[in-house]
Amino acid sequence: MAEVRLDRVTKRYRGLSVNALQETSLTFKDGLFTCVLGPSGSGKSTILKLLAGIEEVTSGRIYFDGVEVTQVTPERRDVAMVFQSYALYPNMTARDNIAFPLQLRGLSRRERYRRVDEVAAMLGIGATLDRHPRQLSGGERQRVALGRAIVREPKVFLLDEPISNLDANLRMQTREELKRIHAQLKATFIYVTHDQDDASAMGDEVVVMAAGRIHQTAPPADVYHRPADRFVASFLGRLPINFVTGVVSAESGSLVLRTEEGPELDLGSGMNGFAVPRGRVLIGVRPEAVLATRADVGGPGVLGTVTLTEVVPPDKYVTASVEGWSVRARVDDADNLAPGDAVRLGFKLSSLHFFDLGSEQRLETELPARAGELVEAP
Ligand SMILES: Nc1ncnc2c1ncn2[C@@H]1O[C@H](COP(=O)(O)OP(=O)(O)OP(=O)(O)O)[C@@H](O)[C@H]1O
Numbered sequence: 344m345a346e347v348r349l350d351r352v353t354k355r356y357r358g359l360s361v362n363a364l365q366e367t368s369l370t371f372k373d374g375l376f377t378c379v380l381g382p383s384g385s386g387k388s389t390i391l392k393l394l395a396g397i398e399e400v401t402s403g404r405i406y407f408d409g410v411e412v413t414q415v416t417p418e419r420r421d422v423a424m425v426f427q428s429y430a431l432y433p434n435m436t437a438r439d440n441i442a443f444p445l446q447l448r449g450l451s452r453r454e455r456y457r458r459v460d461e462v463a464a465m466l467g468i469g470a471t472l473d474r475h476p477r478q479l480s481g482g483e484r485q486r487v488a489l490g491r492a493i494v495r496e497p498k499v500f501l502l503d504e505p506i507s508n509l510d511a512n513l514r515m516q517t518r519e520e521l522k523r524i525h526a527q528l529k530a531t532f533i534y535v536t537h538d539q540d541d542a543s544a545m546g547d548e549v550v551v552m553a554a555g556r557i558h559q560t561a562p563p564a565d566v567y568h569r570p571a572d573r574f575v576a577s578f579l580g581r582l583p584i585n586f587v588t589g590v591v592s593a594e595s596g597s598l599v600l601r602t603e604e605g606p607e608l609d610l611g612s613g614m615n616g617f618a619v620p621r622g623r624v625l626i627g628v629r630p631e632a633v634l635a636t637r638a639d640v641g642g643p644g645v646l647g648t649v650t651l652t653e654v655v656p657p658d659k660y661v662t663a664s665v666e667g668w669s670v671r672a673r674v675d676d677a678d679n680l681a682p683g684d685a686v687r688l689g690f691k692l693s694s695l696h697f698f699d700l701g702s703e704q705r706l707e708t709e710l711p712a713r714a715g716e717l718v719e720a721p
Pocket residue numbers: 356357359363381382383384385386387388389390427537
């Protein structure tokens with residue numbers, strides 16, 4: 344087990360004019376499963392390579408359990424890395440690939456193969472052990488590479504999109520396996536992915552990054568429900584979050600959001616202990632948090648016209664035009680809406696995310712509960 348810490352680490356690759364990793368201080372907690380989540384080119388693999396020691400930091404220090412390892416060679420770091428492109432030995436069978444680290448350690452052949460069989464059963468690749476890498480599918484190769492990491496029982500697992508080649512079912516199974524293996528080994532897992540489902544299924548914590556910078560470190564539910572900034576809000580979620588610019592004001596017991604894109608949105612009478620930011624702000628609201636019903640049903644909300652329908656099982660969604668603002672919303676189960684239909688969209692204050700227009704940082708709106716009144720943020 345080990346706590347892994349980056350202290351003001353930067354990385355600039357030779358010949359590049361920008362840092363692949365901007366100055367970053369970050370702790371991967373001992374025994375936790377942390378997912379590093381971000382789009383392509385954001386610096387995820389760079390972090391892993393620096394931790395593994397196969398790339399040198401440009402500046403800063405790396406510590407394992409408080410001991411500096413910045414200059415320590417990869418072999419002496421007690422980490423196992425599974426690469427994005429599984430690097431298997433082509434001339435060895437899957438069995439010997441997995442057993443290789445144990446051979447280096449001088450374990451008997453019998454003991455090596457016993458461990459390999461155990462791990463192969465865990466990963467569901469028992470039947471492929473006598474084959475060579477070229478005779479394996481991409482997904483099977485990835486699991487052989489995982490097996491080779493697992494048999495080593497390192498203190499730190501560095502996993503770089505190790506299941507990207509698996510089909511949806513196998514991915515789900517392998518996620519469960521990885522969580523189980525993590526619970527068994529109690530090692531520190533650092534798992535790089537661009538897939539938010541990986542992160543929410545496995546991560547105790549998620550580190551969200553973009554363009555070499557960390558935007559948020561939090562449990563999976565928080566990065567979705569309390570995104571730290573505009574980027575995190577837009578990167579998380581199945582469907583793109585809706586953004587508007589506007590001002591919220593209280594008018595005769597009701598809250599109204601005046602948007603610059605067009606409509607005024609009635610947000611109802613608000614809720615206890617909720618602080619409404621003053622002035623112009625950027626507001627994000629997830630499609631799944633906006634409810635679309637047929638306009639003739641009545642009730643609160645703004646009226647618009649359906650321009651597009653789509654199905655994201657198990658839900659149906661519409662995109663509607665509301666006075667020129669295009670907004671995506673979830674359709675109430677019973678309703679069958681088609682393009683051209685008049686639709687009513689219901690917004691709730693509690694599902695709006697507020698961001699500063701300049702810094703794009705989240706503006707906190709949840710205050711400690713107060714008795715029955717709306718409060719405005721200081
Ligand atoms: N060996 C290298 N030499 C020069 N530039 C590199 C090298 N490795 C990565 N980069 C650059 O550094 C940036 C970060 O790359 P990195 O591989 O860390 O991204 P990533 O988040 O892992 O992306 P992906 O999801 O596509 O794997 C990119 O702009 C990339 O082009």
